Amino acid sequence: MTQQKFNTVGQSVRRIDSYDKISGRAVYSVDVVVPGMAYAKLVPSPLPHALIKSIDASKARALPGVYAVLTAAELVNMETHYGSDKKDRPIVAMNKVRFQGEPVAAVAAVDLATAEAAAELVEVEYEALSAASDLTSALLPDAEPIHDSNYCHEYGYEWGDVDAAFAGCDRIFEDTFVFPMVYHYAMEPHTCVVSYEHDRIRTWTSAQHPFLVRAELARIFGMQLDQVQVVVPYVGGGYGSKSYTKIEPLVAALSREAGRPVRLAQSVEESMKTVRRHAARATIRTGVMNDGTFVARECLSYVDTGGYTDNGVRVTERISDRIVGPYIFDNVRVKSYGIYTNSTPAGSFRSIGGPQASWACESQTDIIAEALGIDPIQLRLKNLAKKGDEVRRGKRPLEGDLAPKLQMVLDKFGWDTYVREDPSPTVKRGIGFACNVTNSGASPTSTSLVRFHADGSSTVYIGTTEIGQGSRSVMAQIAAEELRIPLASIKVIGSDTDAVPYDRSTGSSRSTTLMGLAVHDAAVDVREQLLEIAAKHFETFADQIEAADGKATFKGESMTFGALVREMFGGSGGELMGRGYVTQNHASGRLTQDPVFWEVSIGAAEVEVDEDTGTVKLLRYVSASDPGKAINPKQVEGQDEGAAMQAIGHSMFEEMLFEDGQFLNPNLVDYRVPTFEDLPGEFETVLIEFGDGPGPYGSKGVGEGGIVCVAPAIANAIFNATGVRLRELPLTPERVWRAIEKSKQ
Amino acid sequence: MVQANQKLTVAFNVNGGDVEIDVTPETALVDMLRDGLLLKGAKRSCDMQVCGACTVLVDGLPVSACTVPAFEVRGKSVTTIEGLAADDRMAGLTDAFIDNAAIQCGFCTPGMVLAAKSLLDRNPHPSEDEIKDYMRGNICRCTGYKKIVEAIQEAAQKAVQG
Numbered sequence: 001m002t003q004q005k006f007n008t009v010g011q012s013v014r015r016i017d018s019y020d021k022i023s024g025r026a027v028y029s030v031d032v033v034v035p036g037m038a039y040a041k042l043v044p045s046p047l048p049h050a051l052i053k054s055i056d057a058s059k060a061r062a063l064p065g066v067y068a069v070l071t072a073a074e075l076v077n078m079e080t081h082y083g084s085d086k087k088d089r090p091i092v093a094m095n096k097v098r099f100q101g102e103p104v105a106a107v108a109a110v111d112l113a114t115a116e117a118a119a120e121l122v123e124v125e126y127e128a129l130s131a132a133s134d135l136t137s138a139l140l141p142d143a144e145p146i147h148d149s150n151y152c153h154e155y156g157y158e159w160g161d162v163d164a165a166f167a168g169c170d171r172i173f174e175d176t177f178v179f180p181m182v183y184h185y186a187m188e189p190h191t192c193v194v195s196y197e198h199d200r201i202r203t204w205t206s207a208q209h210p211f212l213v214r215a216e217l218a219r220i221f222g223m224q225l226d227q228v229q230v231v232v233p234y235v236g237g238g239y240g241s242k243s244y245t246k247i248e249p250l251v252a253a254l255s256r257e258a259g260r261p262v263r264l265a266q267s268v269e270e271s272m273k274t275v276r277r278h279a280a281r282a283t284i285r286t287g288v289m290n291d292g293t294f295v296a297r298e299c300l301s302y303v304d305t306g307g308y309t310d311n312g313v314r315v316t317e318r319i320s321d322r323i324v325g326p327y328i329f330d331n332v333r334v335k336s337y338g339i340y341t342n343s344t345p346a347g348s349f350r351s352i353g354g355p356q357a358s359w360a361c362e363s364q365t366d367i368i369a370e371a372l373g374i375d376p377i378q379l380r381l382k383n384l385a386k387k388g389d390e391v392r393r394g395k396r397p398l399e400g401d402l403a404p405k406l407q408m409v410l411d412k413f414g415w416d417t418y419v420r421e422d423p424s425p426t427v428k429r430g431i432g433f434a435c436n437v438t439n440s441g442a443s444p445t446s447t448s449l450v451r452f453h454a455d456g457s458s459t460v461y462i463g464t465t466e467i468g469q470g471s472r473s474v475m476a477q478i479a480a481e482e483l484r485i486p487l488a489s490i491k492v493i494g495s496d497t498d499a500v501p502y503d504r505s506t507g508s509s510r511s512t513t514l515m516g517l518a519v520h521d522a523a524v525d526v527r528e529q530l531l532e533i534a535a536k537h538f539e540t541f542a543d544q545i546e547a548a549d550g551k552a553t554f555k556g557e558s559m560t561f562g563a564l565v566r567e568m569f570g571g572s573g574g575e576l577m578g579r580g581y582v583t584q585n586h587a588s589g590r591l592t593q594d595p596v597f598w599e600v601s602i603g604a605a606e607v608e609v610d611e612d613t614g615t616v617k618l619l620r621y622v623s624a625s626d627p628g629k630a631i632n633p634k635q636v637e638g639q640d641e642g643a644a645m646q647a648i649g650h651s652m653f654e655e656m657l658f659e660d661g662q663f664l665n666p667n668l669v670d671y672r673v674p675t676f677e678d679l680p681g682e683f684e685t686v687l688i689e690f691g692d693g694p695g696p697y698g699s700k701g702v703g704e705g706g707i708v709c710v711a712p713a714i715a716n717a718i719f720n721a722t723g724v725r726l727r728e729l730p731l732t733p734e735r736v737w738r739a740i741e742k743s744k745q
Numbered sequence: 746m747v748q749a750n751q752k753l754t755v756a757f758n759v760n761g762g763d764v765e766i767d768v769t770p771e772t773a774l775v776d777m778l779r780d781g782l783l784l785k786g787a788k789r790s791c792d793m794q795v796c797g798a799c800t801v802l803v804d805g806l807p808v809s810a811c812t813v814p815a816f817e818v819r820g821k822s823v824t825t826i827e828g829l830a831a832d833d834r835m836a837g838l839t840d841a842f843i844d845n846a847a848i849q850c851g852f853c854t855p856g857m858v859l860a861a862k863s864l865l866d867r868n869p870h871p872s873e874d875e876i877k878d879y880m881r882g883n884i885c886r887c888t889g890y891k892k893i894v895e896a897i898q899e900a901a902q903k904a905v906q907g
Contacts, residue, residue: 021851024786024826236852468850634846641889668791676877
């Protein structure tokens, strides 16, 4: 990459949404008030698996102040089911409930208290079915089928001659790893206001993918895309929990029934019964030579997608895509199954399938290293994929060498010079490492519009939702850079499908790479138009003109961009418009292959384990974020630190617990997430900027990588400290203590 | 003795101005502020005094407005994020939070800043451990906390330098 001189790109400029957010002025979906709106309350199923024998909503409807009760009987003249890959989710339960908390009905009333009172009056008669709320019970041959069967999706791939390769290996390792159900806890629970009107639907919702919600609502209610408006205000955290369509169809149907706008603001408990991460059980069999050469790998994974598919198809595929690790194997056979259970439906969560896959493959890497007597870093380096290698056959080759990236983390951590010092004979310390590459699921479909005003300022239109990742700022930086105007002269308009052009989604670490390219191209389009106008004005060619600092200059004579716009329109006003289209066939030629990029994840941990109590203290964690080019370095660090902290939760204590289908800990007291006190003593992110990404300035996606390697790095460190290998998360004191006790026997 | 649905008039001071508002006994402080007075900076999230998104100051002390009955602030002074615009401490915290990228989705930010202000008002030179201890009632799911600790440290340091 040639070294380019930048004005704002590469600087940790202040987020353009900072003041809105710190002053309390920022509007989230929970703050939206639409005149005349009614308040909604859900009627949840108390049973995890049951047939609905009857619903009697007459008492609820008779309560003064109640506008409508929505049950399956009201789902007429519309599509009744929705879902991103499989349309298997009824808008409210029809005939059957499949998890505890599934909405059976919903009430709209004059205020929330009335809606709550009415919800209590809806009488539902159930016939209980036996419930399977985990993989083991759902896979029993006599398990009560949750849908047509309990198998949701099957995926696999193979290359080489796997059986022959295993036969020729010196050693074969087989291990099974278990990953728990965990919850995103985006602090703003799912919230949605819909006004269903005879010829249009207006929606304000905490959704990550407004254009996919628009398409789903249009399909369900038989409208055109232009009749459905989806506005996404600021979103109070996403992490995948607000991807695709969640509560919007229910609220729209309830609004249609009530004949007025309806607001549903879920509680945390209701959101914990809306979406979660897939639990997983993965078995890895790896054949190696005594010198550490990886020869063959066979993986079998089951992911628990809960009562409905939600994103279960893609997660089933992604765990298999990601479980081979960042290594070269000539022989691979991988299979995975998505399984329905009677529990909260599982959807996207920051790096779908990534932490589950890496928990298995990177724990096993250390098991192999220990058994062969090879240093775990050396074993990795020996087998690591290199630049240009097809780390998954048929997919995009790796953009850059991994070995120097690993070394940057090891250097920051001080791995090579680490001297272990145990505080006492029963309080032990150790270090652990893990790495992986994940195929971004980003689809290259983004568009942007840049308006350039007659005073030299500009408005940038993007469909990317601002979920905390800082997209508004990064897009403004890219636009300012390409328009050659100050950052302060840029305004970003986001996430109103009536106003901004199409963007597929906000997820898979895709926005800087793909929407970034769209904004880049739209800004360049404007700049080229400005140069054309200037060329006419100066009676020269466009390439003879220098564009900088908001001015076009030719032979020492300058004209501001604003003056050029005014000159073109021959008056005091007017504006230019630039467009950016990002498709698979983008002019850069770098978006044709799947995945659009490989996201890199590397982590190193030092732990202290108290063998008498099983308590694990995370003393240090060094993570890596590989954005290719960090457009706003502090925001990149923030994404990585946030991702790693979420992973500390699922590694150490987070777990949604079900017993006979009953959700035992659906609240923030019984389901604990990390607090300030869980900060590791040292917590660092190494930024890797080799300019090897397909996005603007060589950038590529980050934001998911930090969550991928924490669990195996910690478990490998616990092994290094105690000699005890853990194969099931979370690493609670009880689990660690029991494992230590067992190892003494 | 108050009864359900009985109307209560709460007279109190909010952000320096006296107000009177009718509530019911079960109205939570957060709802009175958000729905009654349109002070939307305090957010509802966990509803059980764990997350701190609804933090406001009552007579200068942080409380979780989701679990405080509205009528309990009768005769007291309530400070919400909207009332801190002219506060000197707030100016320092605002700069420090923004410059240290301690804000992401922003949903926790108003509560986080009020808790941090309360900490620095009481303890102008907190150690890192004191910050973590005092702030543990405020959850952030985006930042991983490190940049918030750094922001509070910087605000404290700059206030000392004056």
